[in-house]
Amino acid sequence: MNFKVVFNIIGFLLILNGLFILTGIGFSIYHQSDDILALLISGVGTFLSGFIIWLATRKSEITELGKREGYLIVSLGWIVMSLSGAIPFVIYGAIPNYTDAFFETMSGFTTTGASILTDIEKLPYGLLFWRSFTHWLGGMGIIVLSLAILPLLGIGGMQLFAAEVPGVIKDKIHPRVKETAKRLWGIYVILTAAETLLLIVGGLNFFDAITHSFATMGTGGFSTKNNSIAYFTSPYVQYIFIFFMFIAGMNFTLHYFAFHGNFNFLKTNTEFKYYLGFTIFVSLFIMVIHIPYVDFHWEEGIRQSLFHVVSLTTTTGFVTSDYENWAPFSRMIFFVLLFIGGCAGSTGGGIKLVRHIILFKNSWAELKRLIHPRAVIPIKFNNKAVSSEIISNVQAFFIFYILLFVFSSIIISLLGVEFVTAIGATATCIGNIGPGIGTVGPVSNFSHLPETVKWILSFLMLVGRLELFTVLIIFSPAFWKK
Amino acid sequence: MNFKVVFNIIGFLLILNGLFILTGIGFSIYHQSDDILALLISGVGTFLSGFIIWLATRKSEITELGKREGYLIVSLGWIVMSLSGAIPFVIYGAIPNYTDAFFETMSGFTTTGASILTDIEKLPYGLLFWRSFTHWLGGMGIIVLSLAILPLLGIGGMQLFAAEVPGVIKDKIHPRVKETAKRLWGIYVILTAAETLLLIVGGLNFFDAITHSFATMGTGGFSTKNNSIAYFTSPYVQYIFIFFMFIAGMNFTLHYFAFHGNFNFLKTNTEFKYYLGFTIFVSLFIMVIHIPYVDFHWEEGIRQSLFHVVSLTTTTGFVTSDYENWAPFSRMIFFVLLFIGGCAGSTGGGIKLVRHIILFKNSWAELKRLIHPRAVIPIKFNNKAVSSEIISNVQAFFIFYILLFVFSSIIISLLGVEFVTAIGATATCIGNIGPGIGTVGPVSNFSHLPETVKWILSFLMLVGRLELFTVLIIFSPAFWKK
Numbered sequence: 027m028n029f030k031v032v033f034n035i036i037g038f039l040l041i042l043n044g045l046f047i048l049t050g051i052g053f054s055i056y057h058q059s060d061d062i063l064a065l066l067i068s069g070v071g072t073f074l075s076g077f078i079i080w081l082a083t084r085k086s087e088i089t090e091l092g093k094r095e096g097y098l099i100v101s102l103g104w105i106v107m108s109l110s111g112a113i114p115f116v117i118y119g120a121i122p123n124y125t126d127a128f129f130e131t132m133s134g135f136t137t138t139g140a141s142i143l144t145d146i147e148k149l150p151y152g153l154l155f156w157r158s159f160t161h162w163l164g165g166m167g168i169i170v171l172s173l174a175i176l177p178l179l180g181i182g183g184m185q186l187f188a189a190e191v192p193g194v195i196k197d198k199i200h201p202r203v204k205e206t207a208k209r210l211w212g213i214y215v216i217l218t219a220a221e222t223l224l225l226i227v228g229g230l231n232f233f234d235a236i237t238h239s240f241a242t243m244g245t246g247g248f249s250t251k252n253n254s255i256a257y258f259t260s261p262y263v264q265y266i267f268i269f270f271m272f273i274a275g276m277n278f279t280l281h282y283f284a285f286h287g288n289f290n291f292l293k294t295n296t297e298f299k300y301y302l303g304f305t306i307f308v309s310l311f312i313m314v315i316h317i318p319y320v321d322f323h324w325e326e327g328i329r330q331s332l333f334h335v336v337s338l339t340t341t342t343g344f345v346t347s348d349y350e351n352w353a354p355f356s357r358m359i360f361f362v363l364l365f366i367g368g369c370a371g372s373t374g375g376g377i378k379l380v381r382h383i384i385l386f387k388n389s390w391a392e393l394k395r396l397i398h399p400r401a402v403i404p405i406k407f408n409n410k411a412v413s414s415e416i417i418s419n420v421q422a423f424f425i426f427y428i429l430l431f432v433f434s435s436i437i438i439s440l441l442g443v444e445f446v447t448a449i450g451a452t453a454t455c456i457g458n459i460g461p462g463i464g465t466v467g468p469v470s471n472f473s474h475l476p477e478t479v480k481w482i483l484s485f486l487m488l489v490g491r492l493e494l495f496t497v498l499i500i501f502s503p504a505f506w507k508k
Numbered sequence: 509m510n511f512k513v514v515f516n517i518i519g520f521l522l523i524l525n526g527l528f529i530l531t532g533i534g535f536s537i538y539h540q541s542d543d544i545l546a547l548l549i550s551g552v553g554t555f556l557s558g559f560i561i562w563l564a565t566r567k568s569e570i571t572e573l574g575k576r577e578g579y580l581i582v583s584l585g586w587i588v589m590s591l592s593g594a595i596p597f598v599i600y601g602a603i604p605n606y607t608d609a610f611f612e613t614m615s616g617f618t619t620t621g622a623s624i625l626t627d628i629e630k631l632p633y634g635l636l637f638w639r640s641f642t643h644w645l646g647g648m649g650i651i652v653l654s655l656a657i658l659p660l661l662g663i664g665g666m667q668l669f670a671a672e673v674p675g676v677i678k679d680k681i682h683p684r685v686k687e688t689a690k691r692l693w694g695i696y697v698i699l700t701a702a703e704t705l706l707l708i709v710g711g712l713n714f715f716d717a718i719t720h721s722f723a724t725m726g727t728g729g730f731s732t733k734n735n736s737i738a739y740f741t742s743p744y745v746q747y748i749f750i751f752f753m754f755i756a757g758m759n760f761t762l763h764y765f766a767f768h769g770n771f772n773f774l775k776t777n778t779e780f781k782y783y784l785g786f787t788i789f790v791s792l793f794i795m796v797i798h799i800p801y802v803d804f805h806w807e808e809g810i811r812q813s814l815f816h817v818v819s820l821t822t823t824t825g826f827v828t829s830d831y832e833n834w835a836p837f838s839r840m841i842f843f844v845l846l847f848i849g850g851c852a853g854s855t856g857g858g859i860k861l862v863r864h865i866i867l868f869k870n871s872w873a874e875l876k877r878l879i880h881p882r883a884v885i886p887i888k889f890n891n892k893a894v895s896s897e898i899i900s901n902v903q904a905f906f907i908f909y910i911l912l913f914v915f916s917s918i919i920i921s922l923l924g925v926e927f928v929t930a931i932g933a934t935a936t937c938i939g940n941i942g943p944g945i946g947t948v949g950p951v952s953n954f955s956h957l958p959e960t961v962k963w964i965l966s967f968l969m970l971v972g973r974l975e976l977f978t979v980l981i982i983f984s985p986a987f988w989k990k
Binding site: 093094354358388392414417419448504505 | 575576797836837839840841843844847867868870871872874875876878879880896899900901903904906907908910911914917918921922924926927928930945977980981984986987
């Protein structure tokens, strides 16, 4: 393990994070809020510590970067970003407890959106901006990670999609990552700008528009309002959110194609077709049971159903209504939605549709294999047969996901959290969604949970965000053997 | 599909079931209960209908029996046994509603032990005997099925163990099944007799001793007492139950070896070692948290912890105490235990330890594969490498199990059952355990559930009992294609 290169890159990330924290100051000055000093100290402090680490390790050869270093950098990267990103909240006193501040920041960078804040609107503008900005940065990080870096590390069947990004060739890591990253970031910036503009058209001020666009495009879910999206009562604004959440839950490679006028994927991309079909089907289902509950205000019922299905499926986690108080069985359906996840290569977390599709197709094929034991029954995805290695990898991912969910639920329950809340909190944090069920439901927050539970949930957000294997592999003895 | 041979065997099963029902009359006469007529009508009726079906189809060639016919016979077999076995309860009026009676009988034959009876002790002796007898018959059926028939049909990785039964050779189905069945039934009868005797020594009368031995050896869980095993306050009797539940949850092949003085399996059988280790580990864990709750009555705390861990792990479902009122997190732990299952080739249901072991080992190996992509990392079981076909089959089983659990929970929840009860009832029925959590907890029963839910749960018991694939395959189009 070449620790020098690991720390060198971590130092570089801290330098960047210091600069990111400082950006909030612009809003502090404009809105004359009193958090300038807190942001300045944290930003400069983070920048300087990063600079010192970078300086001390700068003689390392970047070319020595191997797979193991890659895993470690990715995991440590998210951790140090959250550790340092939490500081402004503590210094200002908005979140005096560091555990809470870390939870909130990890929730931001992992685009989860689970919050410990009871009164969000009390926060000054600079901190509110920074809080939403972590979503956007995390989302940007995850797109590059999942489409450019993870495929090289062989994680989670992501190889399936990587090859489709134009300009991506199985070559050296450097030009590949750089080229892919540029194209994807461009799209990400354009989409965020478009949403911001459309929200301003809908009557939001620039601050609200940009922070909520950050949270949407990162499929994060932090709002700057206590009532989340319910604050914006305009149906137009809510439909804008629905549209952009759906966009953010798509594979960004498809956006690249769409920007170049190539809409073939509408016909050929298996995951997109399922994504669209699943969203429509589940929304219709929810509408049927929900519309009678809103006294047949048709438009409102349709909008609320669509909103929450898209919000939970894409792992955004915005809410406009307390789904725990919908029809009695809504709890069950929304709980199950916590396990879906958007498309691979999106900013969404969770298991992701592609894995569900492959698992489902393969299990079904297993039945056929029992009848015709000698027949070769290929699993098709995007009109190509999926290799057995990828199927095996996807199955292992699913099983790890369930194991992690079960063990974490047990531990959190042992720490005194009641059954429904324990499984709700665990599911929503591994899946990077935000709201759960029970006392961490859509209108509640995570502040009342014991401190140890908050650390465990922060860890789960990280593991879920980084496709499990990236983090878990570090705990495997084989990782540390020469 | 050769329906003639299918119906021929179904007819034969009905003839047998008619005779089985009649056996209850012995106890009716001895205890002078008034259910003789109900048993007589049902028994003779079942016998005659079976005889007519058998007669009408008897010219079929038994040698034409293929795999498809095998699947159909097994599924239909369990269904017609339950359909006809439910009749005495309805005729006598003990369970006037046929849905309830069918649920109870399916619960018996699948060795689940979930009951809709609120006052069990009101039932006459003949019916009580018949109710417990279904467990024993179901258990006997499942051992032969899982160790002699399913391996030939290629179900659920069971091939792993089949080859170990002495006298089993990959030859024609007839001699193999017959030979294996004889040996296993002998052991089953001997163990049941031993438990009955030891319970009589503990002060039980013959009726209580034999009915509870039936329920233990079949890992069923029906008691003839309203308080289940809590009725027998003697610690000796409870330890006897713990011991025989543990025995019934073992692979019966191991009993065969033990009877022949061969105890090698203690060293070489992977699943047994995990079974023992898991039981001890989880029991110790429960003891630590439970003993303070019984005011440090050490023996009682140890016994209760051990009893419920063994009872749920082996999928028996006997209870001596309301675990829902233990330490607050006990609900979580006992809920998770619903997903374990005993050993393969036992009378227990559920996912089964062997599958958990293979899944766990394979997922762990997947981490190693990420680090060394070209290395071949074999999964060892009983000191032999497990083939990739079996791993794939086990993974598909697990995924189907989870899918079935999730979809059924949603449907049951839609039918008006509250969240915790819905997942508890679904888990305990697929796993063939008996008690769940929520309003179907250890001291409750299933009578209050809507009628449709009872049919769905009956179906789940069947699917879980028959290792999923046996039943699900019938719903696959490939099954019906020529």
